[in-house]
Amino acid sequence: MTTDGSPFLERHRLRPLEAAWWLMALAFFFAFPEYLAVATSVLVMALFALSLDLLLGFAGVVSLGHAVSFGIGAYVSALINLAGWHEALTGALVGGAASGLFALAIGPLILRLTGLPFIMVTLGIGAIIYEAANKAVWLTGGDNGLPGVTLDPLFGIFHWSVFGQTGYLYVLGWLLVLFYLCRRIVSSPFGMTLQGVRENPERMRLIGAPVLRHLVTGYAIASMIAGIAGALSAQTNAFVGLEVLSLNTSIDGLVMLVLGGVGRLYGGLIGAPVYMFVQHFAQQQWNPYYWMFLIGGLLIVIVRFSRGGLLGLLDDLLRRVRGGVP
Amino acid sequence: MNEPALEAKGLHKSFGALKVTDDVTLRLDAGSRTALIGPNGAGKTTLVGLLSGTTRPDGGCIALHGRDITRAALAFRVKQGLVRTFQVSSLFAKLTVLENIFLAVSENEGASGDLWRPAGRRRNLIGQAEGIMERLHLTNSRHRRVSEIPYGEQRLLEIALALALEPKVLLLDEPAAGIPTDEVGVLFDAVASLPPQIAILMIEHDMHVVRQFASEVYVLVHGRVLTVGPPAEVMASPEVRAVYLGTSGQSRFAGGAQGA
Numbered sequence: 001m002t003t004d005g006s007p008f009l010e011r012h013r014l015r016p017l018e019a020a021w022w023l024m025a026l027a028f029f030f031a032f033p034e035y036l037a038v039a040t041s042v043l044v045m046a047l048f049a050l051s052l053d054l055l056l057g058f059a060g061v062v063s064l065g066h067a068v069s070f071g072i073g074a075y076v077s078a079l080i081n082l083a084g085w086h087e088a089l090t091g092a093l094v095g096g097a098a099s100g101l102f103a104l105a106i107g108p109l110i111l112r113l114t115g116l117p118f119i120m121v122t123l124g125i126g127a128i129i130y131e132a133a134n135k136a137v138w139l140t141g142g143d144n145g146l147p148g149v150t151l152d153p154l155f156g157i158f159h160w161s162v163f164g165q166t167g168y169l170y171v172l173g174w175l176l177v178l179f180y181l182c183r184r185i186v187s188s189p190f191g192m193t194l195q196g197v198r199e200n201p202e203r204m205r206l207i208g209a210p211v212l213r214h215l216v217t218g219y220a221i222a223s224m225i226a227g228i229a230g231a232l233s234a235q236t237n238a239f240v241g242l243e244v245l246s247l248n249t250s251i252d253g254l255v256m257l258v259l260g261g262v263g264r265l266y267g268g269l270i271g272a273p274v275y276m277f278v279q280h281f282a283q284q285q286w287n288p289y290y291w292m293f294l295i296g297g298l299l300i301v302i303v304r305f306s307r308g309g310l311l312g313l314l315d316d317l318l319r320r321v322r323g324g325v326p
Numbered sequence: 327m328n329e330p331a332l333e334a335k336g337l338h339k340s341f342g343a344l345k346v347t348d349d350v351t352l353r354l355d356a357g358s359r360t361a362l363i364g365p366n367g368a369g370k371t372t373l374v375g376l377l378s379g380t381t382r383p384d385g386g387c388i389a390l391h392g393r394d395i396t397r398a399a400l401a402f403r404v405k406q407g408l409v410r411t412f413q414v415s416s417l418f419a420k421l422t423v424l425e426n427i428f429l430a431v432s433e434n435e436g437a438s439g440d441l442w443r444p445a446g447r448r449r450n451l452i453g454q455a456e457g458i459m460e461r462l463h464l465t466n467s468r469h470r471r472v473s474e475i476p477y478g479e480q481r482l483l484e485i486a487l488a489l490a491l492e493p494k495v496l497l498l499d500e501p502a503a504g505i506p507t508d509e510v511g512v513l514f515d516a517v518a519s520l521p522p523q524i525a526i527l528m529i530e531h532d533m534h535v536v537r538q539f540a541s542e543v544y545v546l547v548h549g550r551v552l553t554v555g556p557p558a559e560v561m562a563s564p565e566v567r568a569v570y571l572g573t574s575g576q577s578r579f580a581g582g583a584q585g586a
Binding site: 187193203206209211 | 404409417440
């Protein structure tokens with residue numbers, strides 16, 4: 001810590017502990033080549049939870065319909081792929097752009113609401129989009145989904161192997177870039193402004209802030225990132241199914257974020273692997289049907305004992321080790 | 327330039343059957359130092375709410391520098407230079423003192439749309455915020471969260487946020503309420519050091535302060551303007567004494583009027 005000790009003046013600086021996460025993600029690539037496919041989906045969900053953190057942790061917006069953004073990105077990127085555009089990076093970008101535009105369209109309408117009405121509206125929109133996708137079989141394949149997403153070699157060089165090496169590093173690369181983007185945003189004056197809106201929107205208006213415009217901007221960015229996550233899911237699974245739009249996806253992202261810790265950016269990056277590891281472990285070693293029992297218990301324990309999720313516990317631990325001096 | 331900085335005509339506001347603001351007409355010229363006094367429940371805070379836009383009037387109109395703002399959005403009024411403070415502090419509780427002031431400075435300087443450059447490297451914005459902190463003696467608490475600082479400091483921070491917006495018309499709702507007596511000077515020094523061309527309206531109970539600060543006093547009773555005039559004149563008025571203070575306050579009031 002420097003003399004200042006202010007989170008706000010220091011937020012843009014990289015701390016040594018952070019490097020550990022990225023090094024571990026890289027080490028995983030070499031240590032567990034047989035698990036890369038499942039690890040790739042962990043990274044996708046980490047990215048999804050990261051986008052939710054921007055919304056929930058910084059702007060204070062609680063959405064139960066974030067899967068809509070994920071799903072739009074997934075379907076749009078799959079559709080342009082099936083229409084003949086096989087380049088991966090631009091495919092993911094188009095998926096993200098579609099989700100961002102969706103947020104720009106509905107944001108000004110729904111972000112006027114707060115609290116329970118807003119949560120219910122996001123739930124409603126999620127249900128409507130899900131059923132619309134279910135009905136529009138000609139476009140989405142309905143229950144059967146859209147199989148057959150195929151990609152050109154990445155940068156024209158790296159082929160997409162069945163073992164998922166390219167896919168893992170590809171998603172990790174996206175995660176790094178978008179994480180850096182989020183980090184810049186939350187340490188910028190705009191990021192501070194979002195936190196002001198989270199704390200006291202009425203007072204923000206009284207310092208002259210166009211609150212709705214700031215919220216729509218934040219929502220559009222979060223939605224775009226969720227859309228890219230959805231596109232990555234479509235690309236690395238070579239398939240999109242209806243579950244990308246389901247309430248379960250929204251809830252999964254939320255639970256991962258809360259497990260890891262809200263408002264820290266790393267919450268999703270910690271929560272997603274923990275959640276999916278517990279899920280995998282419980283399903284295979286314990287009971288394939290009742291694994292949510294374990295997740296539920298974990299969630300209650302974490303929320304009960306730490307307001308900051310697993311990262312909050314880590315903070316407390318580090319503080320204790322250093323003898324109470326932060 | 328004899329156009330008023332802020333002008334309200336025929337303002338009305340009722341909550342149910344209760345008329346809280348009843349045909350209030352008020353004028354603040356550039357550079358005016360105006361006090362708004364009146365007994366509890368006279369509708370002073372409601373009037374500041376109507377002028378600042380936090381409360382919608384039932385009737386009447388408000389003009390800022392000659393421009394009708396009766397229906398204008400809150401943020402627009404602020405951007406045009408109309409700023410208020412609250413009697414009970416309304417701040418960003420989980421953010422630090424510096425972050426609170428930074429929010430106001432950044433919005434005022436048009437930096438709040440910047441998504442890229444770190445706030446911690448915006449030396450000019452931080453410098454401005456630090457200058458305001460110094461003026462209100464908040465520097466020692468700069469990195470403490472608002473929820474952790476004493477109430478008196480929260481009150482000063484409330485004023486700091488208003489000053490950070492570089493207002494042209496400043497509405498202060500009992501700024502000294504809740505500030506320990508020995509720190510009140512900090513507040514009034516900061517108000518006194520504001521550029522002379524700013525128009526200031528202050529709700530204040532302390533007659534010594536009113537006499538020192540104001541060149542004009544509005545007396546509000548039951549939502550109506552009872553009288554307007556220079557402090558000495560208003561305080562000498564038997565009508566004001568009778569209605570505003572009742573018999574019990576007469577002596578205190580007379581004390582304040584002495585030497586005026």
